[in-house]
Every structure is written in structure tokens, then in C-alpha cells.
Amino acid sequence: MEIRLIEKIPTADEFNMLTEAVGWGTREEKIVEEALRNTLYSLCVYDKDRLIxxxxxIGDKTIFLYIQDVMVIPQYQGRKIGTNIMEAVLKQVEEYMKINPDIRLYLGASKGMEAFYEKFGFVARPNDELGAGMIWGSRWKKK
Ligand SMILES: CC(C)(COP(=O)(O)OP(=O)(O)OC[C@H]1O[C@@H](n2cnc3c(N)ncnc32)[C@H](O)[C@@H]1OP(=O)(O)O)[C@@H](O)C(=O)NCCC(=O)NCCS
Structure with missing residues (x-):
């Protein structure tokens, strides 16, 4: 293995290969390209030339940030690569915090992934202080 973390935007093909590998399916190339172009900070992990x-x-850089699309392909899971990704992402968040120390960082954990994010200090909601995180989209529309 030759693992390298590189701050760059992957190609739509590379991104779709990853989302497919972790069971999230794929999206149209032009949609992926546009989404990645609008990303604040994009971190790729390669083993040699393969995105793994x-x-x-994403976000406004100073008040609200969202972590999205944290993924490691199954053959490489359980080797702390997810941890390395989170550490690099959180290091970047610290940069944004220099402008606003009270920045808010959100993410939506996939079902069953909460414990992974709790390791990095994330708090599940709802709790005594916060309401539920909510989502809107055709997939969840009530009939
Ligand atoms: C979640 C994911 C990124 C973790 O990557 P990884 O490289 O396997 O994680 P690591 O090896 O760095 O594991 C770090 C710790 O988290 C734990 N962990 C990993 N996946 C976990 C899970 N699903 N639930 C609970 N704990 C988990 C590990 O046991 C490890 O614990 P330890 O530090 O006590 O040993 C990876 O499993 C993945 O891509 N899953 C599919 C995509 C996904 O659901 N992403 C999350 C989107 S919200």
C-alpha cells in the first residue's frame, strides 16, 4: 500500500466509483462535477493511483460548515484511513475557526455510523438542547 492524502477535487468518475463501492450508488457526471466544484475543501485518499x-x-466558511461524503472503500476500511480523513478535515476546520471560533460544524451520520463520529467529538441530536436534524428531498416526501 502507498497511501497518500491529497487536497484536490476528484473526477466525477473517481467519485462515482467510491460512492458505488460504499453502496450509495452513482449520480450523473455533470451533477457530480458541479457539486465538487462548489466544495470548500476536498480531500482525496489514494493508494498509488487509485482513489480509495x-x-x-461544504458551507459558507465562517458560520456554518458541513462535512459530507466521508467514505473509504470496503477493502480499505478498518485501517484508520477514515480517522485520517476526519483528522485532516478537522484540521481544515481549525483554519476556518481562526476567523470565527464559534463556527458550527454539522454532518448527517449514516444509520449506524454515529459512533464513528462521536470519536471526533460530534454529538447526536436530538438531545436536551437541540432538536432533530431534519432532511428534505423527494426520497423522503410523505405521500
Ligand atoms: C465510516 C468509514 C468512513 C470509517 O472508515 P474506516 O477507515 O473504516 O475507519 P477507521 O479504521 O479509521 O476507524 C476508526 C474507528 O471508528 C470505528 N468505526 C468504523 N466504522 C464504524 C461504524 N460503522 N460504527 C462504529 N464505529 C466504527 C472503528 O472501529 C475505529 O474504532 P477504534 O478507533 O476504537 O479502533 C467507513 O466505514 C465507510 O466509508 N463506510 C461507508 C460509508 C459511510 O457510511 N460513511 C459515513 C457517512 S455518514
Whole structure:
């Protein structure tokens, strides 16, 4: 293995290969390209020339940030690559915090992934202080 973390935007093909490998399916190339172009911080993990992991930050850079698309392909899971991705992403968040130390960082954990994010200090909601995180989209529309 020759694992390298590189701050760059992957191609739509590379990104779709990853999302497919972790069971999230694929999206149209032009949609992926546009989404990745609008990303604040994009971190690729390569083994030699193969993209095997990824994470990104979206948001307004100073008040609200979202971590999205943290993924490691199954053959490489359980080797701390996800941890390395989160550490790099959080290091970038610290940069944004220099402008606003009270920045808010969100993410939506996939079902069953909460414990992974709790390791990095994320708190599940709802709790005594916060309401539920909510989502809107055709997939969840009530009939
Ligand atoms: C979640 C994911 C990125 C973790 O990557 P990884 O490289 O396997 O994680 P690591 O090897 O760095 O594991 C770090 C720790 O998290 C734990 N962990 C990993 N996946 C976990 C899970 N699903 N639930 C609970 N804990 C988990 C590990 O046991 C490890 O614990 P330890 O530090 O006590 O040993 C990876 O499993 C993945 O891509 N899953 C599919 C995509 C996905 O669901 N992403 C999350 C989107 S919200």
C-alpha cells in the first residue's frame, strides 16, 4: 500500500466509483462535477493511483460548515484511513475557526455510523438542547 492524502477535487468518475463501492450508488457526471466544484475543501485518499477514500467540507466558511461524503472503500476500511480523513478535515476546520471560533460544524451520520463520529467529538441530536436534524428531498416526501 502507498497511501497518500491529497487536497484536490476528484473526477466525477473517481467519485462515482467510491460512492458505488460504499453502496450509495452513482449520480450523473455533470451533477457530480458541479457539486465538487462548489466544495470548500476536498480531500482525496489514494493508494498509488487509485482513489480509495474521500471527505469534503461544504458551507459558507465562517458560520456554518458541513462535512459530507466521508467514505473509504470496503477493502480499505478498518485501517484508520477514515480517522485520517476526519483528522485532516478537522484540521481544515481549525483554519476556518481562526476567523470565527464559534463556527458550527454539522454532518448527517449514516444509520449506524454515529459512533464513528462521536470519536471526533460530534454529538447526536436530538438531545436536551437541540432538536432533530431534519432532511428534505423527494426520497423522503410523505405521500
Ligand atoms: C465510516 C468509514 C468512513 C470509517 O472508515 P474506516 O477507515 O473504516 O475507519 P477507521 O479504521 O479509521 O476507524 C476508526 C474507528 O471508528 C470505528 N468505526 C468504523 N466504522 C464504524 C461504524 N460503522 N460504527 C462504529 N464505529 C466504527 C472503528 O472501529 C475505529 O474504532 P477504534 O478507533 O476504537 O479502533 C467507513 O466505514 C465507510 O466509508 N463506510 C461507508 C460509508 C459511510 O457510511 N460513511 C459515513 C457517512 S455518514
Amino acid at each position: 477514500g474521500y471527505g469534503r467540507i
